[in-house]
Amino acid sequence: MRFFWLILGLLALFVTSIFVGAVDIPAETVFGILTGADTGNEALRFIILGSRLPQSLTALLAGAGLAASGLMMQTMFRNPLAGPSILGISSGANLGVAVVMLLLGSTVGIGSLALSGYISIIFGAFLGSILIMGILILFSSLLRNDLMLIITGVLIGYLTSSVITLLNYSASAQGVQGYIMWGMGSFNSVSLDQIPAFAIITGIGLLLAFILVKPLNALLLGDNYARNLGIPIKTVRNLLLLSTGILTAVTTAFCGPVSFIGLAVPHIARLIWPTDNHRVLMPATILIGSCVALLCTIISVLPSGGVAPINAVTPLVGVPVILYVILKRRH
Amino acid sequence: MRRHNRTIVRGRAAIAPYPADIRSESRRANSLYSKLMKFRLIHFSLPLIILSFLASSCGAGGGRTGSMPQGDTIPMKYAENLTMIDHGDFVEARFRNPWDTVRILQTYLLVPRDKELPKNMPKGEVVRVPLQNSVVYTSVHGSLIDELGSLDAITGVCDAKYIHNQNLRKRISDGRVADCGESMAPNIEKILMLKPDAILLSAYENSNDHNKVGQIGIPIIDCIDYMETSPLGRAEWMRFFGRLYGQEAKADSLFSVTENAYKEIKNAVKGVQQRPKVLTEMIYGQTWNVPGAYSTAGVLIEDAGGRNPFDEYKRSGSVQLAPEEVLYRAEDADFWLVKYAGNGPFTMTRMGKDAPIYTKFKPFKTGNIYGLNSEISNYFEEQAFHPHWILAEYVNLFHPEVEIPDYNHHYYSKLQR
Numbered sequence: 001m002r003f004f005w006l007i008l009g010l011l012a013l014f015v016t017s018i019f020v021g022a023v024d025i026p027a028e029t030v031f032g033i034l035t036g037a038d039t040g041n042e043a044l045r046f047i048i049l050g051s052r053l054p055q056s057l058t059a060l061l062a063g064a065g066l067a068a069s070g071l072m073m074q075t076m077f078r079n080p081l082a083g084p085s086i087l088g089i090s091s092g093a094n095l096g097v098a099v100v101m102l103l104l105g106s107t108v109g110i111g112s113l114a115l116s117g118y119i120s121i122i123f124g125a126f127l128g129s130i131l132i133m134g135i136l137i138l139f140s141s142l143l144r145n146d147l148m149l150i151i152t153g154v155l156i157g158y159l160t161s162s163v164i165t166l167l168n169y170s171a172s173a174q175g176v177q178g179y180i181m182w183g184m185g186s187f188n189s190v191s192l193d194q195i196p197a198f199a200i201i202t203g204i205g206l207l208l209a210f211i212l213v214k215p216l217n218a219l220l221l222g223d224n225y226a227r228n229l230g231i232p233i234k235t236v237r238n239l240l241l242l243s244t245g246i247l248t249a250v251t252t253a254f255c256g257p258v259s260f261i262g263l264a265v266p267h268i269a270r271l272i273w274p275t276d277n278h279r280v281l282m283p284a285t286i287l288i289g290s291c292v293a294l295l296c297t298i299i300s301v302l303p304s305g306g307v308a309p310i311n312a313v314t315p316l317v318g319v320p321v322i323l324y325v326i327l328k329r330r331h
Numbered sequence: 332m333r334r335h336n337r338t339i340v341r342g343r344a345a346i347a348p349y350p351a352d353i354r355s356e357s358r359r360a361n362s363l364y365s366k367l368m369k370f371r372l373i374h375f376s377l378p379l380i381i382l383s384f385l386a387s388s389c390g391a392g393g394g395r396t397g398s399m400p401q402g403d404t405i406p407m408k409y410a411e412n413l414t415m416i417d418h419g420d421f422v423e424a425r426f427r428n429p430w431d432t433v434r435i436l437q438t439y440l441l442v443p444r445d446k447e448l449p450k451n452m453p454k455g456e457v458v459r460v461p462l463q464n465s466v467v468y469t470s471v472h473g474s475l476i477d478e479l480g481s482l483d484a485i486t487g488v489c490d491a492k493y494i495h496n497q498n499l500r501k502r503i504s505d506g507r508v509a510d511c512g513e514s515m516a517p518n519i520e521k522i523l524m525l526k527p528d529a530i531l532l533s534a535y536e537n538s539n540d541h542n543k544v545g546q547i548g549i550p551i552i553d554c555i556d557y558m559e560t561s562p563l564g565r566a567e568w569m570r571f572f573g574r575l576y577g578q579e580a581k582a583d584s585l586f587s588v589t590e591n592a593y594k595e596i597k598n599a600v601k602g603v604q605q606r607p608k609v610l611t612e613m614i615y616g617q618t619w620n621v622p623g624a625y626s627t628a629g630v631l632i633e634d635a636g637g638r639n640p641f642d643e644y645k646r647s648g649s650v651q652l653a654p655e656e657v658l659y660r661a662e663d664a665d666f667w668l669v670k671y672a673g674n675g676p677f678t679m680t681r682m683g684k685d686a687p688i689y690t691k692f693k694p695f696k697t698g699n700i701y702g703l704n705s706e707i708s709n710y711f712e713e714q715a716f717h718p719h720w721i722l723a724e725y726v727n728l729f730h731p732e733v734e735i736p737d738y739n740h741h742y743y744s745k746l747q748r
Contacts, residue, residue, distance in 0.1 A: 022653030043662040046691045047655040177672070184616045188654075190689050305652040307617050 013294040017056040020298055058187040061202045062255050065247035067207045067289025070262030075216050077140055080325055082264030084248045085289045087136055087153035087157050091160040093252035096128025097121055098164045101179045102171035126249035127314050132156055132300035133241050178240045179309040185256035185311040187297055201250040216278040259311055260318025265289045267321050292317055409564035420449045422574055429558035437553050441574055458550045461577025466522055468514040468532040470494040475569055481576040487525050489514040495709050516660055560625050560647040562718030563593055569716050592719040599733050600636030600726055607665035607729050609637040614686050620649040620659045635725030654688050667694035667696040672706045678747045701743035710742045
C-alpha cells in the first residue's frame with residue numbers, strides 16, 4: 001500500500017514538474033502540447049517537450065541512481081553517513097571530469113560535446129569514482145572505525161580539489177569556464193536525444209543493484225556471517241563497487257556533482273519502512289530518490305523568472321535528514 | 332539616455348565644510364545637503380550656515396575642523412560615480428561607491444609631482460601626477476593610456492595573455508613592461524620590485540577588504556568605471572585617467588569627440604519607424620543573463636534604434652532568467668548578438684548542439700546571428716572608451732539604410748550555418 005502511494009506521488013511530482021516552470025503556461029496548453037494537439041506556438045512546445053520533459057526524466061533517473069548508490073554504500077561501509085558526496089566519490093568523479101575537460105581539453109559546455117566527448121567524460125568520471133571507491137574499500141578494511149573512514153573520505157575530497165585547482169590554474173579560460181558550468185550541477189543540460197543513453201547506463205547500474213539485494217542483506221550481518229551463508233564477499237564487493245561507480249559516474253557526468261540525494265534518501269526510506277531488508281529498501285530508495293530529485297527541480301524555479309542551481313536546493317532536503325540521523329544515533 | 336548635468340558649485344566648501352569622510356554620513360545628512368544646495372541658489376545665506384552646521388554635525392566623526400581650500404567642480408555629464416574638484420594646486424577625485432551609493436569608495440588627491448604637498452588638503456589618498464611608473468591590471472585601461480600617449484608610464488601589467496593592444500604586447504615581449512601574473516592572484520614581489528607610483532585595478536565589491544596589494548603602501552586606483560550604467564558615463568571616466576597621466580587636455584577632447592559622435596549616431600536613428608528586437612548573449616550555467624532596461628547593453632540597443640525584449644526589467648544591471656523564459660519573451664527577435672571564446676569555428680550548428688533551445692529562436696532560422704570572438708576581438712578593450720564605435724556597428728546592423736560617417740570599427744560578423 002505504501003508503495004502504491006509512493007508511485008502515485010512520483011507520478012504527481014513528474015506531472016507537476018512539467019506543468020510548473022519559469023514561464024507560466026496555462027494547464028490546458030500544456031495538456032494540449034503533451035497530447036499532441038497542436039497549439040501553434042513553437043516556443044511553448046519546445047519549453048514543454050524540449051526542455052521540461054528531458055529535465056524531469058533526467059531528475060527521475062539521476063535521483064534513482066544517486067539514491068541507490070547511497071544505499072549500497074551505507075550498507076557496504078556499515079555507515080549511515082556514507083554517500084557519494086560525503087565519502088569523496090563524487091569528488092573522484094569530479095577529478096576524472098576535470099582531467100578530461102581541463103587537461104585533455106574539451107569544448108565549451110558539456111552540451112556541446114559530441115558522443116565521443118560524452119563517453120570520455122563518463123569514462124573519466126567512472127575511473128575517478130572507482131579509484132576513490134577502491135581507496136576507501138582498502139581503508140575500510142584497515143580502519144574498523146566509521147568515523148575514521150568518513151574523515152578519510154573528507155581528506156580525499158580535499159586532495160582531489162587541490163588537484164582540480166592546479167588543473168584549473170593551468171587550463172585555458174575556455175576549459176575552466178566549461179568545467180565551472182558543469183560543476184554547478186543541473187538536471188537541465190541533458191537533451192532529449194541523450195536521454196536514452198543516460199537511461200540505459202543508469203538502468204544497468206540499477207539492475208546490478210537489484211541483483212545485489214540478497215548479498216546486501218547478508219552483508220548487514222557481518223562479513224563472517226555472510227561468508228557462512230555462502231556469499232562470495234570479494235565478488236559482491238567488486239560488484240557493489242561497479243554498480244555504485246556506474247551510477248555515480250553517469251549521473252555526475254551528465255548532471256554535474258549533485259549533492260545530498262545519495263546520502264539522505266536511504267534514510268527517508270528507512271523512516272517510512274523501518275526495516276533493514278533491502279528487498280523493500282532498494283525499490284523504496286529508488287522511488288524516493290526520483291521523488292526528491294523532482295521536488296528539488298520544482299523548488300529550484302525562482303519567482304523572479306530565474307532558476308537556482310540544483311545544488312542550492314538539494315541541501316534543503318538533505319541537511320535536515322542528516323541532522324535527524326545524527327541526533328537519533330546519539331540516543 | 333539619462334543625463335546628469337552637474338552644476339558647477341563654486342566655493343561650496345567654504346560655506347558648507349564638506350565632511351572628509353562621507354562613509355559615516357547618514358542618508359539624512361545627504362538629503363539635508365541637497366536641500367541645502369537649493370537654498371544656496373536663492374541666497375539664503377544665514378539659514379544656510381546654520382543648516383550646514385547641522386549637516387556636517389550629522390556625519391558622526393566625519394566632520395573636519397579648519398577651513399578647506401575652495402575648488403571648482405569639473406562638470407561631469409554622464410558619469411554617476413565620479414566627481415572631480417579642481418583646487419588649483421591639486422585635483423580631488425571622489426569615487427562614489429557604486430554598490431552603496433550613499434558612501435564614498437575612495438578620494439584621490441592628484442598633486443603634481445613637481446609641487447610641494449599643499450597644506451589643508453582634504454582627507455584622501457595622495458597620488459603624485461603625472462604617473463610615471465604604474466602597474467595596470469586591465470587591458471582596457473592599458474589601451475586607453477596608450478591612446479592618451481602615456482604608454483611609457485606603464486611598467487607592469489596583469490593578465491598579459493588577455494591583452495590585445497599591439498603596442499603593449501610588444502613592450503611585454505621586449506621586457507620593457509613586466510608581466511605581474513594574474514590579476515586575481517598577482518605576483519606581489521614582482522610588483523614591489525617595480526616600485527610603482529600607483530596600481531590601477533578593477534575593483535569589485537569589498538575587494539579592498541581582502542586585497543593584499545592594498546597593504547604594501549602603493550596607492551591603489553580602484554577603476555570602477557565599468558560600474559557606470561550608461562555607455563557615455565563609462566567613457567567619461569577617461570577624463571579622470573587623463574588627469575592621472577598628465578593628459579587632461581587630450582582626454583577631455585577625446586571624450587568630447589566620443590560624446591559628439593555618439594549623440595550624432597543616436598540622433599540619426601531617433602525617428603526610425605521599425606525598431607528590431609535584439610537578443611543578446613547565451614546560456615551560462617543554467618541561466619541566461621539578459622540586459623535590464625538601464626544596463627549599458629540595453630541602453631546601447633535602444634540608442635541604436637533597436638528594441639530590448641527585456642526592457643520591462645527596470646534595472647541597471649543584467650537580469651538572470653531561465654532559458655525558457657528568454658525563449659518565451661524573445662523567440663521572435665530579429666537579431667541575435669553573441670560573444671564566444673575559443674579557437675575552433677563557432678557556427679550555428681555548434682550553437683544548436685550546445686543547447687537545442689537555440690534553434691527555436693527566429694534568428695536561428697533567418698540566419699541573423701552575429702558573433703564576436705572575445706579572445707581575438709578588440710571589443711572589450713575598445714568599447715569602454717569608444718562606445719560610439721559599437722553604436723555605429725549596431726546601427727549598421729539594425730538600420731543599414733542609415734548612413735553613418737566614419738564607420739570603420741567592425742566587431743561582429745554573421746555566423747556560418
